[in-house]
Amino acid sequence: MHNTYLHVELSLLSFNERVLNMAMDPLTPLLERLKFLCIFSSNMDEFFEIRVSGLKAIANSAVSAEGVDGLTPHTALEKISERTHRLVDQQYQLLNDKIMPELMEHGIEFLPRSKWTDEQRKWLKSYFKREVLPILTPIRLDPTHPFPLTINKGLSIVVDLHDPDREDAHNIAIVPAPRALPRFVRLPEELCNNEYEYVYLSSIIHANIKKLFSSVEVLGCYQFRITRNSDLYVDLEEVEDLARTLEGELPSRLYGEAIRLEVSQNCPKRIVSFLQERFQISDDYLYKVNGPVNLNRLLALPDLVNRPHIKYRGFTPSVPDYLGPQNNVFEAINNGDILLYHPFESFAPVVELIRQAAADPDVLVIKQTLYRTGADSVLVELLCEAARAGKEVTVIVELLARFDEQNNIATAEKLQAAGAHVVYGMVGKKTHAKMLMIVRRERQKLKRYVHLGTGNYHQGNTRVYTDYGLLTCNKDITQDVHELFMQLTTQGPNPDLTLLHQSPHGISQMFIERVEREILNAEQGLPASIIAKVNGLSSQSIVDALYRASQAGVSVKLIVRGICTLRPGIEGFSDNIEVRSVVGRFLEHARVFYFENGDNESELYLSSADLMPRNLRNRIEQCTPILDASLKSVVKSDLDNYLKDTKNAWLLQADGQYIKVIAGADGPFEVQQVLLQEHAEID
Incomplete structure (x- = not known):
C-alpha cells in the first residue's frame, strides 16, 4: 500500500523545518534563534550534498521507479524543490525582518556599505589592503583563463566587467574568497555607535573590487556559492589501504557534481544564467537569497559577543560523588551498574575511567571504538598515553564517518605512532557501535569493565547531544563486548551473544x-x-x-x-x-x-x-x-x-x-x- 509510507527525504526535510521553527519561536533566546537559523542552513547543505544528490542520481538512472511511498524520484525532487524554496525564503525573511533588527537593539549590528562612516570606510580599506588583497586570486575569464574550479560550499564573487577594448565588452571575472579569511569582521569599537559592529567579507571585497580590476569598468559584483555532491564512493572489496585511498578521494568531495546554486538576489539575470549554464543548474536548484549565501558562518557570532541575557542559561553537568577524580572508578562500577545521561550528567567519569586505566599498572588491555572524536580529543591523548605506558591498546577507527574522514585518518596515525593497534573495522560495514572495554588484573584474575553508549566519544557532542552511557562489569555483557571486539579485529561472522544484540x-x-x-x-x-x-x-x-x-x-x-x-x-x-x-x-x-x-x-x-x-x-x-x-x-x-x-x-x-x-x-x-x-x- 503506497499510502502507508512517508518519503524518506521529505520526512528529513520536515525535521529541518522544525529546526527552522526553533529560530522563528520568539520564546527562544535571540542569539539561540540565530544559531538555529545557522543549524538549519548547515542541515540544508548536507541535505543537498547527500540526499538530493543521491535522489538525482537515481532519477537519472534506468531504475528510477516508484518507491514504496508512491513517489518516483522525479516527483520527490519536484516536491523537495517547492518546499526548500519556500523554507529558504522564510529563512532569509526571518534573518532580515526579525533577527538582525533585534540584534541591533542589543548593540550588535551588521553594517551594509551604505551605512559605513568615512572613518569606517578608511579602516576597512586598510584592512582589505593588509589582510585580504595579499591572498586573493581574481580570475578574469577569457579563452586562456577558463572558469576556475569553485570548491564545495565556498564563497565566491562574480564580477560583471565592461571593457570597450575587448570584443566581448561585457565579460566576467571570478574572485574565490579564501577559506582562511573570516566571513565577517568586527570594526574597532572606537569607530562604532554600537558595542559590536560587523561587516561581511563579501561587502569588504565588493567595496574594494576596483583595486582588483583598475583598468576596466566594474558594473557590479555578486556573491554566489555552489553545493556539490559530497557522497564518497569507495569500493571496499578492491581497496588494500583504506586510509590511503580515502586521502586520495577526499579532495574530490570539494569538486563533485554541482547540485545547488545560491546567488545574491540582486544578481542580474544575465549573470545568473551564465552561472547556471556553467554549473548545469536548472531553476529547480537555483536559490536567490537576500543576505549572505554562506549563512552558517554566522554560527560563530554568539560566542564572540558578551550578551548572556539573550542566550540559553549556562549549566554545569552533575557528577556523582562516587565518580569524581579522587575516587576509584573501577570500585564504583564494582558496586553496581552506572548510568549517565548527557549533557545533564557529565561525560567526565568516562574520561576519568580511561585516565585511571592508562595509569593503572593492573590494567593490561584497553579496546575502544571511535566514530567521531573531534579535534584535539582528550580521549585520544589518554589512549596514546596508555599505549606508551605499555598497555595493549586497540582502537577501531571508522574512517568512513561522513565529513569526519580527514580527522579520523589523523587520529589513526596519531594512535599508531604511540604504539596502539589501529583497526578499520569490518570490510563493507561501518563500525557505529560505541564501546569501550578495559581488562584489569584483580586478585590474580582478569576482569573486564565496559562502557556502552548511544553517542560518540566526542566531548564537544556530549555538551549538546542527549545520550545515555552505561558503565558495567556484568560478566555476560562484558563477555559479549569481548566477542564483538574479536569480530571487529578478525573480520569474523556475527558471534553468539548472551545479552547484547x-x-x-x-x-x-x-x-x-x-x-x-x-x-x-x-x-x-x-x-x-x-x-x-x-x-x-x-x-x-x-x-x-x-x-x-x-x-x-x-x-x-x-x-x-x-x-x-x-x-x-x-x-x-x-x-x-x-x-x-x-x-x-x-x-x-x-x-x-x-x-x-x-x-x-x-x-x-x-x-x-x-x-x-x-x-x-x-x-x-x-x-x-x-x-x-x-x-x-x-x-x-x-x-x-x-x-x-x-x-x-x-x-x-x-x-x-x-x-x-x-x-x-x-x-x-x-x-x-x-x-x-x-x-x-x-x-
Missing part, C-alpha cells in the same frame, strides 16, 4: 520479535505497550511490525527526532501509534527501546543504532539491555517525560504534516529543562 540483522530481529510478543500479549488481554526513542525510523520491516502491533491493540509511542516513514493515525491501521518529535536546546540523540512484556518484567534497551536500513543492515551496531531495575525505572521515567513535553514537541499526522503540541492550562512542560533542573547546576 548487534547489527547487521540482530537488532532488527530482536526488535521485531519483541513487537510480536507484545502483539501476542495484547491478543491475550495482557498489558502491551512499546516506546521507542530514535533519531530515525525508516526500516520497512519494523514499520510493518509496528503497524501489526497497532492493529492488535498494542499502544505504540514513538519519539523520533528526524526521519519517520511510518504514518500514524490511519483508522483501523495505525491509530494506536503516536509519533512525536522533540526539537529543543539539545539535539536528541539517544536510542532507547522499551517493551512492557505483559505480566513479566519489562525490557528496556539502549542502542547505538537507529531503526533505519543503514544501521540495521550495513553497520556494526550494539544494543544492550538495562538489567538494574532502578536504572530501568530512571530511563522509563525519562521516556514518560518526553511523552509529556508541550514546549518543543511536534505530533506527526497521517498526512505527513507535523503539528506543534499546545500547552494546557498548567503551562508548557519542557522535558530538557526538567532534566537540567534534576541533574545539572544551572548558572
Whole structure:
C-alpha cells in the first residue's frame, strides 16, 4: 500500500523545518534563534550534498521507479524543490525582518556599505589592503583563463566587467574568497555607535573590487556559492589501504557534481544564467537569497559577543560523588551498574575511567571504538598515553564517518605512532557501535569493565547531544563486548551473544520479535505497550511490525527526532501509534527501546543504532539491555517525560504534516529543562 509510507527525504526535510521553527519561536533566546537559523542552513547543505544528490542520481538512472511511498524520484525532487524554496525564503525573511533588527537593539549590528562612516570606510580599506588583497586570486575569464574550479560550499564573487577594448565588452571575472579569511569582521569599537559592529567579507571585497580590476569598468559584483555532491564512493572489496585511498578521494568531495546554486538576489539575470549554464543548474536548484549565501558562518557570532541575557542559561553537568577524580572508578562500577545521561550528567567519569586505566599498572588491555572524536580529543591523548605506558591498546577507527574522514585518518596515525593497534573495522560495514572495554588484573584474575553508549566519544557532542552511557562489569555483557571486539579485529561472522544484540540483522530481529510478543500479549488481554526513542525510523520491516502491533491493540509511542516513514493515525491501521518529535536546546540523540512484556518484567534497551536500513543492515551496531531495575525505572521515567513535553514537541499526522503540541492550562512542560533542573547546576 503506497499510502502507508512517508518519503524518506521529505520526512528529513520536515525535521529541518522544525529546526527552522526553533529560530522563528520568539520564546527562544535571540542569539539561540540565530544559531538555529545557522543549524538549519548547515542541515540544508548536507541535505543537498547527500540526499538530493543521491535522489538525482537515481532519477537519472534506468531504475528510477516508484518507491514504496508512491513517489518516483522525479516527483520527490519536484516536491523537495517547492518546499526548500519556500523554507529558504522564510529563512532569509526571518534573518532580515526579525533577527538582525533585534540584534541591533542589543548593540550588535551588521553594517551594509551604505551605512559605513568615512572613518569606517578608511579602516576597512586598510584592512582589505593588509589582510585580504595579499591572498586573493581574481580570475578574469577569457579563452586562456577558463572558469576556475569553485570548491564545495565556498564563497565566491562574480564580477560583471565592461571593457570597450575587448570584443566581448561585457565579460566576467571570478574572485574565490579564501577559506582562511573570516566571513565577517568586527570594526574597532572606537569607530562604532554600537558595542559590536560587523561587516561581511563579501561587502569588504565588493567595496574594494576596483583595486582588483583598475583598468576596466566594474558594473557590479555578486556573491554566489555552489553545493556539490559530497557522497564518497569507495569500493571496499578492491581497496588494500583504506586510509590511503580515502586521502586520495577526499579532495574530490570539494569538486563533485554541482547540485545547488545560491546567488545574491540582486544578481542580474544575465549573470545568473551564465552561472547556471556553467554549473548545469536548472531553476529547480537555483536559490536567490537576500543576505549572505554562506549563512552558517554566522554560527560563530554568539560566542564572540558578551550578551548572556539573550542566550540559553549556562549549566554545569552533575557528577556523582562516587565518580569524581579522587575516587576509584573501577570500585564504583564494582558496586553496581552506572548510568549517565548527557549533557545533564557529565561525560567526565568516562574520561576519568580511561585516565585511571592508562595509569593503572593492573590494567593490561584497553579496546575502544571511535566514530567521531573531534579535534584535539582528550580521549585520544589518554589512549596514546596508555599505549606508551605499555598497555595493549586497540582502537577501531571508522574512517568512513561522513565529513569526519580527514580527522579520523589523523587520529589513526596519531594512535599508531604511540604504539596502539589501529583497526578499520569490518570490510563493507561501518563500525557505529560505541564501546569501550578495559581488562584489569584483580586478585590474580582478569576482569573486564565496559562502557556502552548511544553517542560518540566526542566531548564537544556530549555538551549538546542527549545520550545515555552505561558503565558495567556484568560478566555476560562484558563477555559479549569481548566477542564483538574479536569480530571487529578478525573480520569474523556475527558471534553468539548472551545479552547484547548487534547489527547487521540482530537488532532488527530482536526488535521485531519483541513487537510480536507484545502483539501476542495484547491478543491475550495482557498489558502491551512499546516506546521507542530514535533519531530515525525508516526500516520497512519494523514499520510493518509496528503497524501489526497497532492493529492488535498494542499502544505504540514513538519519539523520533528526524526521519519517520511510518504514518500514524490511519483508522483501523495505525491509530494506536503516536509519533512525536522533540526539537529543543539539545539535539536528541539517544536510542532507547522499551517493551512492557505483559505480566513479566519489562525490557528496556539502549542502542547505538537507529531503526533505519543503514544501521540495521550495513553497520556494526550494539544494543544492550538495562538489567538494574532502578536504572530501568530512571530511563522509563525519562521516556514518560518526553511523552509529556508541550514546549518543543511536534505530533506527526497521517498526512505527513507535523503539528506543534499546545500547552494546557498548567503551562508548557519542557522535558530538557526538567532534566537540567534534576541533574545539572544551572548558572
